[in-house]
Amino acid sequence: MAPGGQCTPRPRPAAEAIQGWGLSRRRGAEAAPPAPQPDRPADLDGRTVIRSDDEGQALSEAEAASVGKRLGERLLSLGAREILERILAEHAGMEGPLLPILHAVQDAVGHISAAHVARIAKALNLSRAEVHGVVSFYHYFRQHEPGRHVVHVCRAEACQAMRGEQTELHARRELGVDYGGTSADGLFTLEAAYCLGNCAAAPTVMIDEKLYGRVTPERLAAILAEWRNR
Numbered sequence: 001m002a003p004g005g006q007c008t009p010r011p012r013p014a015a016e017a018i019q020g021w022g023l024s025r026r027r028g029a030e031a032a033p034p035a036p037q038p039d040r041p042a043d044l045d046g047r048t049v050i051r052s053d054d055e056g057q058a059l060s061e062a063e064a065a066s067v068g069k070r071l072g073e074r075l076l077s078l079g080a081r082e083i084l085e086r087i088l089a090e091h092a093g094m095e096g097p098l099l100p101i102l103h104a105v106q107d108a109v110g111h112i113s114a115a116h117v118a119r120i121a122k123a124l125n126l127s128r129a130e131v132h133g134v135v136s137f138y139h140y141f142r143q144h145e146p147g148r149h150v151v152h153v154c155r156a157e158a159c160q161a162m163r164g165e166q167t168e169l170h171a172r173r174e175l176g177v178d179y180g181g182t183s184a185d186g187l188f189t190l191e192a193a194y195c196l197g198n199c200a201a202a203p204t205v206m207i208d209e210k211l212y213g214r215v216t217p218e219r220l221a222a223i224l225a226e227w228r229n230r
């Protein structure tokens, strides 16, 4: 999928369907269906929050709240779950699979969430901190879902030499965000690039996968208007 690709929202599944996503608190343990609880509170979706651990023992309110929070995170990322499992299967047995997996996940769903990090860490027998450290080290990896389109503005030397700073400034002002941010209307995420391979026609901007050369502030305004109307 393109850098600005979207994961298609899917209907939230029934509570039974998400139990297999791993409510286990023990590394490597199978997730067991929770024992029926008569006093299950409703979560935001009107469904029930599981209030027992893997062994059917009652959780404290704090633990239940934590489970509910994690459950919500998983619900949010559930649309990408099948894709993630397929990616993990495709990279099984590969040497040094972490970066290829992270690239594949971002290409497929547009970002790498905390839920992705947890599942990848488990699959590779790494800690979440180790996987998160790699995700946060590389600016390329997004930790939040991007806007509908991703605007890359080149900040490398050739573009800077051709007044690329003016283009950058205009992009930040018009979208109302700094690098890494998404415009209030959710249409554009602004990201920096360091050479888009179009130095001869600097300054360069790329929106999703479409490259634009000799992008003055005025031209960028026209390009963004065109993308808004798509």
Ligand code: FES
Binding pocket: 154, 155, 156, 157, 158, 159, 160, 194, 195, 196, 197, 198, 199, 202, 203, 204
């Ligand atoms: S420096 Fe901007 S495209 Fe190469």
